[in-house]
Amino acid sequence: MTEILRNAVEVHGIVKHYGETKALDGVDLTVREGTVLGLLGPNGAGKTTLVRVLSTLIKPDAGTAFVGGYDVLRQPKQLRRTIGLTGQYASVDELLSGYENLYLIGRLLDLSSREAKARAAELLERFSLTEAAKRPAKGYSGGMRRRLDLAASMIGRPKVLYLDEPTTGLDPRTRNEVWDEVQRMVGEGSTVLLTTQYMEEAEQLADELTVIDKGRVIANGGIQELKTQVGGQSLQVRPLRPEELPEMARCLHEAGIPATFSEESGLLSVHLTDEGQLTTVIGALGTRGFGIAGIDTKLPSLDEVFLTITGKSSVPAPSREKEAVA
Amino acid sequence: MSAATVTAAPALPADDTRIGLRANLRHLGALTRRNLMRIKADPESMLDALLVPVIMIVLFVYVFGGAMASNQHEYMQYMVPGLLGTTGLNLAMALGTGLNTDFQTGVMDRFRTLPIGRSAVLLSKMIAETLRAVVAFVVLIGFAMILGLDIKGGPLNLLAAVGLSLVFGASLMWVSMLLGMSLRSAQAVQGMSMLVMMPLQFGSSIFANPSTMPGWLRAFTKHNPLSALADACRALINGTPVGGSVVTVLVWAAGITVVTAPLAVARFRKRT
Known part of the structure; x- marks a missing residue:
């Protein structure tokens, strides 16, 4: 039973300052293997900065982090083999077709030419992109683009997936498609770190939540737990x-x-x-x-929970509400 | 069942910074292929390298040619080799804009989350742009020959001229890289490159003999590396003595590389 308690992601005291701005101010968190951790926070809370640290895109000023047992600072190349990243950044090449994008990433992950071709075809099929496979990604709809992003992050069969606001800007139908895919990946044993601003998304997908604000963790636990914590x-x-x-x-x-x-x-x-x-x-x-x-x-809805924890006008007093109305 | 799939945490520390030569070559190949496919998918990007020189040849040879020299053919033999020499510079400019685009669109971030050497990303761009320049050379030389350009110096000299142009262009790749990583958008990089290139191109011996220019401009023209490049290409293609021009170009190329390459590489390493 011990393996169930293993942590796929372990973050200890990560600090990242940009001049005066404390993007991350001593973050600790863990993601258990095979689970989905929802990383919640308002814009500018430090979610994306944390994902960038954990994908070796930026170096933290202090602290340690391990993903799949690899140290982000000392074993970046091995770590990169265990992760997949889908986000607001880390994009695909718009001029290339969906197929060529996936094939390229396969080759960069050291698949043989034949393996890379097969893997690209397999993922295009799975994400319902086979028909659009030969068209440049530039012409894809928002949902197709996001599915291609997801496919791209899965080429190397990563143990840990980072999904950085995967449904931001998508319409509800497309959003549901992405959710279905994420749930399917989790069903296949992936560990997922999901950042989101949407409580509904966290409720749908996450097993546990970590709420961060201004670069600090301000709450964490199961969804029910947090709801009762707010009381x-x-x-x-x-x-x-x-x-x-x-x-x-x-x-x-x-x-x-x-x-x-x-x-x-x-x-x-x-x-x-x-x-x-x-x-x-x-x-x-x-x-x-x-x-x-x-x-x-x-x-309380997660929104209320979130607002209560971040202390942003949680349950306003009547006088304040009146002022707001006036 | 899951117990079997769980692997023990690897021992620390591990030296994982090395990527084998074969893997490096594979990455380089895949990335070069990607860069070439980008050119194919965006043929307009070839316009700068092809259409502009074609227009310039037609414009200058037929509009100004008669006025500049005793006849158009004579002017063509003077101007076209010098203009061909600048073809290598286009590859430099395209490198900066391409790099800028990759950073802006997040493609670079995707590459950086993959277990590949960052040098492969850069090198693949240089290879693709060099190949693009070679294609541009073939088309432009063919076009000029159809219009009547004589390669009096013979094919080997022509190759030497092309090589010299590529070497000089390669030295400017570092400048272009710096611009590409410093400016905000690909358009800004392109605009800035144009701004630098225009006075250099026209304030040189490419289009007119500097002896016809006023003193202050002549001084500029004399020290402009593009003059040396144009003189060298002209001498090579026309089969006349090259004098010191080839050496001057090589010294310039080496000088530019020594100064800007470390800056560009340092900046690239910092951003990747």
């Missing part, structure tokens, strides 16, 4: 008379329960920290004669 459920109340929203929020405040509302959605939201609060809320509103059209409770 509680969120209660949403739909009033009979939406114009009463501000008054309802004030009433709950007086009862010691912070609530927010949105005039746009016409909902009053309450962050429930213990089970008794639901009764208190309904009681307080009922006593004051506010009409309730409906209520709903749910676990």
Whole structure:
């Protein structure tokens, strides 16, 4: 059973500064073999910088990192044989056809000419690109391009795949195609480090999450774990008379329960920290004669979790919300 | 079942910086093939190397030729060899723009995540551009011969002229590489190269005899390496004595290489 606990990626105290900017400020993380780690963070959090360090594209200022047991600093060439990279960068050659791109990468990975041809054909087939194989990649649609990127990163049968925002800019249908492919790769035993800004993507694909912001890890764990860490459920109340929203929020405040509302959605939201609060809320509103059209409770979405952890206007106080509306 | 596929972590440290000669040659071959396919996929990129000289030959020989010399043929024998000499410079310019494009589009990053030597990436570009220049030479010489250019010096001298042009062009590849890695876009590299090339080309002995120029320009022209290159190619193709021009070109090429190659390589290593 020990092999299940092996880490495909181990990162210890990686630091990368660009002048005053601390792109990475002491990042630690691990990805267990055969799992998908979702690396979440807003733009500029350091996600891409980390992937670039782990693909030997940039050297960290401090810290150590191992991928597949290889040291990023001391064994870059062996490490490159164990990884595949698909991202916002590390692109294919637009002037070359899909087939030629894959063949080229095969040859650069030391496949024989025959092996490289066979592997290119196999991956084109698998990613439904056989028909477009001979056309220059420049004419591919966004989805085809991304599939070719994925295929390119898989030529060498990498043990560890980095997917850097693989669906950014794709329409929902294409995004689902990419997700299916990623799930299939994981099913075949690949370890995946996935960076994304989309919670939905992380929820779909990741086994575990690491949240980074301003170059630091601010949370990590399983998705459920993070949700409970943020705690509680969120209660949403739909009033009979939406114009009463501000008054309802004030009433709950007086009862010691912070609530927010949105005039746009016409909902009053309450962050429930213990089970008794639901009764208190309904009681307080009922006593004051506010009409309730409906209520709903749910676990916080990853978006809410994320916003709570990064501390960016997580559950805003009513006064702030009003200012925002005004 | 998975236990069998798990391999032990390799011992540290391992010297993995060496890539065998055979692997290096294979990478070089694959990358050169890629660069040649890029030229094939983008034939317009040959226009700079072919169409511009063709237009210049036609324009200068037939528009100015009669005024510049006693007849057009005489001017052709004067001007065309010098212009052919600059064909080697096109390969240098294309290297910088090509490199810039690879960095900009992320193709370079893809290569850098592969277990190949970075020198192969650079060398393959140089080989492809040299091959492109050779094709340009064949077409331009053929075109000029159809128009009536005499290779009085014979085929060996012609080869020597082509070789000299390539050697000088190769020395400028490093300058082009520096531009390619310093400027933001391929268009900027191209524009900058044009900006440098235009005065050098016209302020030389390629199109007109410097003795007809004012003193300040003559001084510039005299020390312009393109004048030496044009003089050398002209002498070789016309079978007249080359004098010191060939040596001057080689000294310039060596000088440019010694100064710019280490800078370019250092910058390339830093960025890759």
